[in-house]
Amino acid sequence: MITYPQQRTCPYHPASGYEELRDGTPLRKIRLVNGQEAWVVSGHDQARALLADPRVSADRTNAGFPMIVPPAVKAVHTSPNRPFIVRDDPEHNRVRRMLISEFTIRRLREMRPDIEQVVHDTIDTMLAAGPPTDLVTAFSLPVPSLVISRLLGVPYADHEFFEKATSDILRGRTPEVSVKATQDLIGYMTALAQDPPPGLIARLKADHVDTGAMTTDDLAFTALLLLGAGHETTASMITLSVITLLEHPEQLAAFRADPGTVPASVEELLRYLTIVESILRVAVDDIAIADVVIKAGEGIVIASSLVNRAADAFDDPDRFDLGREAAHHVAFGYGVHQCLGQNLARAELHLALPALFDRVPGLRLAAPVDELELRPIMTIQGVDALPVTW
Numbered sequence: 078m079i080t081y082p083q084q085r086t087c088p089y090h091p092a093s094g095y096e097e098l099r100d101g102t103p104l105r106k107i108r109l110v111n112g113q114e115a116w117v118v119s120g121h122d123q124a125r126a127l128l129a130d131p132r133v134s135a136d137r138t139n140a141g142f143p144m145i146v147p148p149a150v151k152a153v154h155t156s157p158n159r160p161f162i163v164r165d166d167p168e169h170n171r172v173r174r175m176l177i178s179e180f181t182i183r184r185l186r187e188m189r190p191d192i193e194q195v196v197h198d199t200i201d202t203m204l205a206a207g208p209p210t211d212l213v214t215a216f217s218l219p220v221p222s223l224v225i226s227r228l229l230g231v232p233y234a235d236h237e238f239f240e241k242a243t244s245d246i247l248r249g250r251t252p253e254v255s256v257k258a259t260q261d262l263i264g265y266m267t268a269l270a271q272d273p274p275p276g277l278i279a280r281l282k283a284d285h286v287d288t289g290a291m292t293t294d295d296l297a298f299t300a301l302l303l304l305g306a307g308h309e310t311t312a313s314m315i316t317l318s319v320i321t322l323l324e325h326p327e328q329l330a331a332f333r334a335d336p337g338t339v340p341a342s343v344e345e346l347l348r349y350l351t352i353v354e355s356i357l358r359v360a361v362d363d364i365a366i367a368d369v370v371i372k373a374g375e376g377i378v379i380a381s382s383l384v385n386r387a388a389d390a391f392d393d394p395d396r397f398d399l400g401r402e403a404a405h406h407v408a409f410g411y412g413v414h415q416c417l418g419q420n421l422a423r424a425e426l427h428l429a430l431p432a433l434f435d436r437v438p439g440l441r442l443a444a445p446v447d448e449l450e451l452r453p454i455m456t457i458q459g460v461d462a463l464p465v466t467w
């Protein structure tokens with residue numbers, strides 16, 4: 078019997094073991110890797126309907142919640158101070174509203190010159206060190222890491238610490254490693270939140286903690302979420318985008334030829350790669366949908382990598398086609414929890430990918446794709462290292 082999730086065998090395709098889930102049945106109840114049963118949703122309309130449905134909860138403390146996450150993530154997501162991404166309205170919206178002005182398209186337009194500078198400085202350093210290199214540590218990780226730490230006011234000098242701690246929380250080799258990383262990062266953020274350097278954390282403190290609307294613990298957990306979500310995801314998108322473009326030379330040629338195609342190309346990359354493979358929810362009331370009834374207390378797993386390859390939503394969905402209209406993908410989720418940082422992520426991808434291919438025209442993989450070690454299930458999909466040369 079099929080289980081969910083399953084390990085990818087190619088960095089840019091959903092697991093081959095999902096074939097059975099792709100017969101057009103939009104949702105079905107199957108066994109998850111942790112032994113729980115849940116509704117796994119692969120239909121595009123159904124995924125969006127459920128993610129927009131107030132009878133569907135993101136609160137991990139609700140009975141029946143499908144906890145297919147590493148133990149340290151579970152500990153953070155069920156703690157009394159858990160961040161707003163794993164809470165329902167009105168608590169979720171109370172914090173989200175405090176942050177929205179930081180991520181508007183107008184704010185991102187103002188940040189673009191800084192992001193561009195970060196991209197070019199990082200490429201300068203990579204070129205000066207010379208080939209071969211690991212693209213993850215030389216480019217994919219430093220760009221979003223520098224951008225988010227500057228936005229938040231987290232000292233970049235601490236980047237090795239917070240990057241490793243985030244990675245250990247999401248992919249800890251052992252529960253002890255993950256628990257220690259979680260404690261260290263919470264301790265770090267709590268200390269920083271007391272007296273933050275200029276930036277988003279300091280603005281939140283002045284506007285909401287000092288006025289009594291938010292506790293320092295809330296601020297620390299919000300900052301922890303923004304720091305982690307802000308660098309791990311975008312770094313992975315940059316790395317997998319580079320692999321996918323290099324593996325599709327005719328698409329890469331088109332990407333290079335016309336800067337006007339970059340925004341649409343990035344939407345196709347987001348769809349095709351779907352680095353956040355699963356969005357987890359639980360029903361808090363009975364929901365009739367697509368000829369089935371999801372009962373209150375039953376888990377719901379939006380299988381985003383399959384939703385983004387649904388044949389009724391995307392023509393010839395397994396084809397990587399930068400020319401297609403892909404913006405209705407669910408790579409950033411949908412509904413009230415839709416990615417708060419999507420404008421920032423897009424700005425970084427729009428600037429980083431063309432600059433990299435432009436300034437390193439001979440860029441190529443230094444290892445065959447099928448020899449790359451892929452990240453395990455239940456984490457942000459990607460590779461931890463990418464040998465490249467030029």
Ligand code: HEM
Nearest residue numbers: 162303306307310311314353408409410414416417418422
């Ligand atoms: C390409 C990169 C990214 C991808 C694929 C991505 C994906 C996602 C997804 C799928 C969700 C929805 C989770 C859910 O519904 O349970 C989400 C939420 C979120 N993302 Fe991102 N994300 C990316 C970049 C970022 C960045 C750069 C930030 C910056 C701070 C960020 C911050 C957040 C936050 C705060 C939420 C929670 C929103 C809420 O619950 O209201 N993300 N992201």
